[in-house]
Amino acid sequence: MREISTQVVVIGGGATGVGILRDLSMRGIPALLLEQGDLAHGTSSRFHGLLHSGGRYAVKDDKAAQECIEENTILKTIAAHCIEDTYGWFVFLKGDDPNYLELWLQGCDQVGIPVREVPLEEGFRLEPLLTRQATRIFEVPDATVDGFKLLWSNVKSAEKYGGTYQTYCKVQSLWLENGRVIGVYAEELITGETLRVRSEIVVNAAGPWSAEIAAMAGFNVDVLKDKGSLLVFNQRLFNRVINRLRVPGDGDIFVPHQTVTVFGTTSHTVELPDDHQVDEQDITYLIELGQNLLEGIEQQRIVRSFAGIRPLYESVEDQDQEGRGVSRNFVIIDHQKMDGVQGLVSILGGKLTTYRLMAEKVSDWVAAKLGVDTACRTAEEPLLNEQPAEVWDKARQLIGVAAANKMMERLNEQAGAVVEAIARQPLLGQFVCECEMVTQAEVIHALQDPAVNSLDDLRRQTRLGMGTCQGAYCSYRATPMIQEAFGGWERTVKEYRLLLAERWRGITPVLWGEQLRESELARALFLNVLDLKAEESEG
Amino acid sequence: MWDAVVVGGGLAGWIAGIRAAQRGKKVLLVTEGVGTLFYFSGIFDYGDIEGLRHLPKHPYTLFNSEDIAQGQHFVQEICPEYIINETPQSAFTVLGTVRQGDLMPRSMILPDRQEQGRFVLLVPEGLKDFFPEVVMTNMAREFPGWQVSAKRMRVDALAEWVKLGKSVSSIDYSAIWRSEEGQRVLAHEIEEIKRQYQVGNKPQEKIIVVLPSLVKEYVDFSRTKPCIEEFSLPVLEMSSFVPSPHGRYFAEYLKHRFTDLGGELMIGARAVSLNQESPSENKARTCQEVIVNSKGKSLCLKGKKFILATGGLLGGGIKVGMARKSIHEGVFDLPLFVPKEWSEPQFFASQPFAQIGVETDELMRPLDPERGEVVWDNVHVVGRMLAHWDPWTQRCGGGVSVTSGYAAAELV
Ligand SMILES: Cc1cc2nc3c(=O)[nH]c(=O)nc-3n(C[C@H](O)[C@H](O)[C@H](O)COP(=O)(O)OP(=O)(O)OC[C@H]3O[C@@H](n4cnc5c(N)ncnc54)[C@H](O)[C@@H]3O)c2cc1C
Ligand SMILES: Cc1cc2nc3c(=O)[nH]c(=O)nc-3n(C[C@H](O)[C@H](O)[C@H](O)COP(=O)(O)OP(=O)(O)OC[C@H]3O[C@@H](n4cnc5c(N)ncnc54)[C@H](O)[C@@H]3O)c2cc1C
Numbered sequence: 014m015r016e017i018s019t020q021v022v023v024i025g026g027g028a029t030g031v032g033i034l035r036d037l038s039m040r041g042i043p044a045l046l047l048e049q050g051d052l053a054h055g056t057s058s059r060f061h062g063l064l065h066s067g068g069r070y071a072v073k074d075d076k077a078a079q080e081c082i083e084e085n086t087i088l089k090t091i092a093a094h095c096i097e098d099t100y101g102w103f104v105f106l107k108g109d110d111p112n113y114l115e116l117w118l119q120g121c122d123q124v125g126i127p128v129r130e131v132p133l134e135e136g137f138r139l140e141p142l143l144t145r146q147a148t149r150i151f152e153v154p155d156a157t158v159d160g161f162k163l164l165w166s167n168v169k170s171a172e173k174y175g176g177t178y179q180t181y182c183k184v185q186s187l188w189l190e191n192g193r194v195i196g197v198y199a200e201e202l203i204t205g206e207t208l209r210v211r212s213e214i215v216v217n218a219a220g221p222w223s224a225e226i227a228a229m230a231g232f233n234v235d236v237l238k239d240k241g242s243l244l245v246f247n248q249r250l251f252n253r254v255i256n257r258l259r260v261p262g263d264g265d266i267f268v269p270h271q272t273v274t275v276f277g278t279t280s281h282t283v284e285l286p287d288d289h290q291v292d293e294q295d296i297t298y299l300i301e302l303g304q305n306l307l308e309g310i311e312q313q314r315i316v317r318s319f320a321g322i323r324p325l326y327e328s329v330e331d332q333d334q335e336g337r338g339v340s341r342n343f344v345i346i347d348h349q350k351m352d353g354v355q356g357l358v359s360i361l362g363g364k365l366t367t368y369r370l371m372a373e374k375v376s377d378w379v380a381a382k383l384g385v386d387t388a389c390r391t392a393e394e395p396l397l398n399e400q401p402a403e404v405w406d407k408a409r410q411l412i413g414v415a416a417a418n419k420m421m422e423r424l425n426e427q428a429g430a431v432v433e434a435i436a437r438q439p440l441l442g443q444f445v446c447e448c449e450m451v452t453q454a455e456v457i458h459a460l461q462d463p464a465v466n467s468l469d470d471l472r473r474q475t476r477l478g479m480g481t482c483q484g485a486y487c488s489y490r491a492t493p494m495i496q497e498a499f500g501g502w503e504r505t506v507k508e509y510r511l512l513l514a515e516r517w518r519g520i521t522p523v524l525w526g527e528q529l530r531e532s533e534l535a536r537a538l539f540l541n542v543l544d545l546k547a548e549e550s551e552g
Numbered sequence: 553m554w555d556a557v558v559v560g561g562g563l564a565g566w567i568a569g570i571r572a573a574q575r576g577k578k579v580l581l582v583t584e585g586v587g588t589l590f591y592f593s594g595i596f597d598y599g600d601i602e603g604l605r606h607l608p609k610h611p612y613t614l615f616n617s618e619d620i621a622q623g624q625h626f627v628q629e630i631c632p633e634y635i636i637n638e639t640p641q642s643a644f645t646v647l648g649t650v651r652q653g654d655l656m657p658r659s660m661i662l663p664d665r666q667e668q669g670r671f672v673l674l675v676p677e678g679l680k681d682f683f684p685e686v687v688m689t690n691m692a693r694e695f696p697g698w699q700v701s702a703k704r705m706r707v708d709a710l711a712e713w714v715k716l717g718k719s720v721s722s723i724d725y726s727a728i729w730r731s732e733e734g735q736r737v738l739a740h741e742i743e744e745i746k747r748q749y750q751v752g753n754k755p756q757e758k759i760i761v762v763l764p765s766l767v768k769e770y771v772d773f774s775r776t777k778p779c780i781e782e783f784s785l786p787v788l789e790m791s792s793f794v795p796s797p798h799g800r801y802f803a804e805y806l807k808h809r810f811t812d813l814g815g816e817l818m819i820g821a822r823a824v825s826l827n828q829e830s831p832s833e834n835k836a837r838t839c840q841e842v843i844v845n846s847k848g849k850s851l852c853l854k855g856k857k858f859i860l861a862t863g864g865l866l867g868g869g870i871k872v873g874m875a876r877k878s879i880h881e882g883v884f885d886l887p888l889f890v891p892k893e894w895s896e897p898q899f900f901a902s903q904p905f906a907q908i909g910v911e912t913d914e915l916m917r918p919l920d921p922e923r924g925e926v927v928w929d930n931v932h933v934v935g936r937m938l939a940h941w942d943p944w945t946q947r948c949g950g951g952v953s954v955t956s957g958y959a960a961a962e963l964v
Contacts, residue, residue: 297875311874411717439717440678489793492647493683502649502690510900517899524895524905525872533866533906534591540900540944542593542794544651547945548900 015201018211019045019177021379022197023218024184024226026050027057028160028365030218031167031178032372032391038176039394040380040387045210046176047199049183051470052168055220057160057365058473059289059321061243061277063254063268064088064096064156065366068103068128069261071120072113077342079124080367085154087369091395094425095163099269101155101254102131106146106305109259114149117258126153140251144308155254157268160365161473162423166396169426180464182208187215187229187357194230194348194356203466214379217359221286221322227359232352235327236361238286242295242320243277244303244523246313247481250274255306264302271419272448272480273316276303283322291318291522314527316481317519326362343371345378397425408432412442416450423475424455431458445494446487448480456491460498468495468508469515481528483516485535489543506545513539554580554816556964557842557855559823559883560869562587563950564935565861566806567957571626572964573813579964580853581815582844584822586803587867588936592950593791594660594769594798595643595653596627596634599948609940611952614914615959620951623958624655630809633657633769644762644790648687650694651791654951657769659789669758670699671788672745674738677706678714680721681793682764691762699757705741707734722765726797729766738763742783761785765792770805821846823862823883837929842883857930859960860884860918864909864936879908884931886910886918889939902945909939916960932960 021037023030026048037044048054067081089096105114121128131150137143168178181202188196188209196211217226227234249269257265268275279295296318303310326344343363349355358378363371373389380387400421408417408428412435421428434454435442441454459465459474468488471477477491478484488509496505513535520532539545558569561583569581601620605612612620628634635641640652643660650662663669671691675684684702692700707728710720728734742761749759766789791798811817827841841854860883862869870888872879879890889911891904911919916932919925934956936943943949 300875315874435717439715440719442717443680443719490681493686496686496689502686502693505686513899517897521895521897525874525876529872529905530866536899536903536906536944537588537591537866537949538794541597541947541949542591542645542791543647544645544649545900547902548898 014207014209016209016211017045018196019043020212020383021045021214021216022047022210022212023216024197025055025218025220025222026052026164026168026178026180027055027218027220028053028164028368029220029360029363029371030216031164031171032368033216033218033360033375034176034178035167035171035174036372036376036389036391037379038171038174039390040376040385041174042376042380042383042385044171044176045212046168046178047182047184047197047210048178048180049202051180051464051466051473052164053161053473055222055286056321056324057164057220059319060160060365061241061266061268061275062157062160062270063101063266063366064158065364066101066153066155067124067126068101068117068121068153068155069256071124071126072116073261074342075120075124078120078126080342080370082124082126082154084367084370085156087392088158088366089154089156091392092158092163092166093395094397094422095159095166097157099155099157099253101153101256102136102140103151103153103256103258104143104147104306105149105151105258106144107148108146109257113259118151121153128153140253140255142250142307142309143255144306146305149258151258152253155256157254157270158365159270163365165474166425170396181466184226184229187226189230189354192354194354213356214382215357216375216379217357218375220324223324223359223361225286227348230348230352230354230357232348232354234346234359234361237323237325237327238283238288239323239325240281240283240288240320241278241323242291242299242318243275244296244299244315245317245319245519246274246276247316247527248272248274248314250307250313257306264299265306267303267306271476286322288322289320289518291320291519293522296522314481315523316483316528317516318522319519324361343367345375347378400425400428404429404432407436411435411439412450412452416444416452419450420452420455424458427458431455434458445490446475446477446480448482448487449476451475451477451487453494456494460494465498468512471495472512478512478516481531483520483531483535484512485531485538488512489538509539509545554578554853554855556580556857556859556961557582557853558859558861559583559842560587560861560863560867560935561585561819562589562861562863562867562935562953563592564863564953564957565859566803566810567623567626567954568859568861568934568961569815570630570806570810570813571958571961573810573815575961575964577964579815580818580855581810582818582821582823582853584820584868587863589803589806590795590799592799592802593796594657594767594789594802595651595791596624596655596950596954597943597947598624598654598951599946601948601951604941604946604948607940609911611938611941611956612948614912614916615955619959620955623954626958627655627954631657631769631805633659635661644687644691644788646682646687646764646791646793648690648694648790657789659766659768659787660791662788663758663760665695665697667758668697669760670701670749671695671760671762672749673700673702673762674741674764675702675704676720676725676764677704678710678718678720679725679764680719682722687790703741703745705737707737709733721795722792723795723797723800726765726767726801739783742785742787746784759785761787762790763787764790765797767797767801769798770801818844818846826884827852837926839884839928839931857932857964858884858928859957859964860886860910860931860933860937861935861957862937865905867936869937870908881910881937884918884928886927886933887920887922889921902942906942906944907940909941910937911939915963916956932963934960
């Protein structure tokens with residue numbers, strides 16, 4: 014058993030956890046984050062990718078709306094490299110409730126969400142696929158956010174201030190002594206070794222798993238696990254976030270991301286924190302709803318589907334309501350007050366847009382407990398520094414403008430090394446992933462990071478396998494690099510299988526049209542061209 | 553009026569067309585694209601024929617061993633480089649692992665593993681989707697008694713291109729190997745290998761040069777220059793990644809074969825429907841003509857027989873609409889077998905959706921699965937359009953397509 018000590022243990026490498034790690038580190042408080050999978054293993058990679066302006070909550074939940082618009086403004090400055098400032102539209106359709114429209118405009122006004130009405134002709138010109146049932150369009154500062162990149166920059170920034178994190182390390186139990194939590198026991202999943210961490214405070218930021226963590230100390234916290242499903246289309250159907258202007262409900266938001274569009278969502282309460290199965294009924298239901306904003310939706314190609322679990326806080330008063338009615342605000346539970354045990358705090362609820370604020374509040378609490386009075390600086394200090402123009406120019410010259418822009422966005426401060434590698438050996442500029450334009454040099458670079466332990470980690474790091482081929486071509490093209498990094502043919506085959514299995518889970522619910530053809534080709538490639546062994550079917 | 557109109561130019565369609573033309577029939581082949589031929593490795597897989605014939609309704613149940621052997625001999629007849637053997641042969645995959653195959657060109661067949669010798673892998677500079685280090689480790693593991701080394705080589709014509717960081721596809725390299733300059737370069741490289749390894753202390757060592765994709769087997773003497781003369785060392789071809797030069801040249805070769813035999817061809821033409829009502833209980837079940845869209849025009853093509861070779865899901869013959877609300881065969885609107893369960897949770901498993909296709913009687917005529925009656929007397933369904941098989945887990949893609957294509961041509 015390995016044993017280490019630190020001042021604060023943060024459980025969970027989602028947006029909330031990494032935000033806390035960065036905040037504590039910037040205040041000079043030594044902290045260690047433990048994550049059972051890779052970063053963003055949970056909800057933070059299974060969400061819609063919308064940086065809310067607050068418009069969605071303007072009528073129902075003015076507190077949430079206000080937090081959103083404030084954080085939206087802050088993140089666009091401190092995390093500009095993770096955000097595409099697309100803006101968003103709220104589209105009012107023929108027959109929708111005009112009273113809601115009035116309330117919405119008032120709500121936005123009250124919490125300070127800037128709204129501009131877009132003339133219809135301009136709207137149809139800018140978004141040609143938008144339904145002609147639209148009668149009014151309002152623009153708000155919605156944007157899209159790359160969750161993985163955001164998380165990554167937070168831990169990188171935290172590291173600069175001395176923060177540490179360990180992935181594939183699962184907390185198994187809390188270390189309790191005399192009515193105090195004095196640390197955690199965790200298992201390092203890759204080696205199987207047990208790790209004991211002594212700390213003064215343990216922060217439970219385990220998202221949908223928070224109840225499981227609290228239960229380790231025998232406590233009950235009310236997290237409602239609310240599953241939402243999303244569909245991924247193969248292209249940018251819209252260039253802005255498109256919301257339907259009505260009482261928030263299912264299937265009313267389209268979010269463009271890089272080369273694809275994500276559409277959703279649904280809402281069902283589930284039992285398990287990792288119930289990521291997408292039901293086929295939900296898909297047909299979503300497609301039907303999608304018709305309202307995008308009439309030709311049936312002709313569009315869906316590449317995959319996925320689901321995430323919202324960790325909603327279920328306060329006592331709200332308990333009898335269904336998922337969407339619960340406030341999206343967050344709470345901090347001091348288990349000393351609640352259950353009489355010191356040293357443990359849980360943060361529950363919230364959304365990705367407000368991760369920084371949540372982290373600030375928890376860190377304030379932790380700092381007060383530890384008697385540290387350094388103020389929070391995460392709202393002012395950017396996550397990254399701007400890259401020098403020479404690196405940009407060189408990258409564009411070597412691999413072309415489109416690919417360079419994407420790479421610089423993904424790599425930012427680390428782009429310099431990759432650009433140099435391509436300059437030295439131009440063939441390293443070949444693409445491993447043609448959809449997302451990921452070069453060999455970038456893959457080699459990503460594989461050097463000790464946190465990248467599988468082809469699937471590589472996917473999250475580089476977006477390889479996220480495009481229309483869903484990993485069929487790019488996992489083949491990554492062969493020499495993964496073989497070099499992980500060693501051995503058997504391991505390589507295992508990595509192919511794991512990545513394709515992960516992708517397959519998202520594809521099977523939408524297995525028709527072009528994606529079905531693509532999948533049939535992928536099967537031919539792996540089972541025939543590469544001659545991998547078939548698996549016995551379960552049925 | 554044609555004796556036969558073949559719809560779809562993939563492996564099955566071409567085999568049917570060539571055989572029918574060879575039999576002196578007046579044949580028209582209409583195809584939209586090249587089908588999956590550009591993916592074809594050059595190796596025909598037949599799979600475990602006897603085992604598969606025990607699966608209910610598998611296409612092999614429609615044929616006897618005589619039919620299957622005839623198809624194989626036909627391949628050998630049109631491509632004499634193909635070797636028919638009692639037991640399956642082996643070849644290198646693009647990653648240097650060993651795969652089996654039932655009918656393959658002489659130039660791909662691996663030597664005996666019990667022997668000893670040396671493989672020298674020729675690595676053309678900048679070859680796309682080819683990983684020499686991985687290939688060498690795999691080769692060494694598969695052939696423990698053999699030495700494995702590599703020799704990098706470059707072709708002047710491509711040097712500038714590669715220096716800019718651009719890769720070269722195996723199809724482009726194959727085109728170069730077919731040029732005089734390419735052959736000279738190869739001959740020179742092989743000569744150097746010979747000098748390097750044979751002049752030394754071990755003159756007896758058996759040396760085999762391994763080259764990713766040489767495509768020796770489809771040399772069409774009547775059209776392209778006699779390719780690759782004999783080199784000073786034996787050369788072994790690997791199969792390649794997609795798109796594959798073997799498939800590309802094979803497709804071209806089949807096309808020439810077909811037109812040389814007097815077959816007529818319409819490329820870039822899509823058959824869209826029948827020009828008549830579906831047969832009802834008492835009407836004649838003979839199809840008269842199909843409608844084809846070509847270059848913006850709509851044509852009616854009359855035939856005595858129609859061979860449907862449109863390639864199933866992958867070839868485009870079967871379309872599955874959003875949420876699977878519509879699933880249909882695109883030309884004759886034939887009834888399809890559609891499995892109830894659609895997919896398996898494991899990606900690498902045999903997938904139920906792969907079984908989708910047209911059920912037929914023994915003459916490959918489409919059946920109505922409910923009534924069990926023949927829908928059209930003069931339509932034969934071949935290749936991937938047939939129901940109840942999975943070419944990838946059963947390893948019989950080429951076998952079913954060749955057998956059914958050949959057998960259909962015999963019925964014209
Ligand atoms: C379908 C859907 C759409 C959404 N869309 C949006 C949106 O558009 N905009 C927005 O702002 N928000 C959105 N949200 C909400 C947002 O995604 C979440 O609020 C946010 O990601 C939660 O982050 P988190 O860090 O609290 O939880 P998570 O990201 O789930 O992180 C918790 C982490 O804890 C780890 N963990 C659990 N147990 C252990 C253990 N024992 N040991 C170690 N680690 C452990 C997990 O592996 C996980 O990585 C959406 C949510 C869903 C489900
Ligand atoms: C990646 C890959 C690797 C393979 N490797 C091997 C191998 O190693 N060994 C082996 O034995 N086999 C291999 N195969 C080939 C496999 O055997 C074939 O897919 C199978 O034989 C199907 O052939 P087909 O002629 O029925 O269909 P296809 O090859 O799909 O041909 C169908 C044709 O019909 C045309 N078409 C479709 N609709 C219309 C229409 N309405 N009007 C006109 N034309 C139309 C299409 O354009 C196409 O040309 C491989 C296939 C793939 C995809």
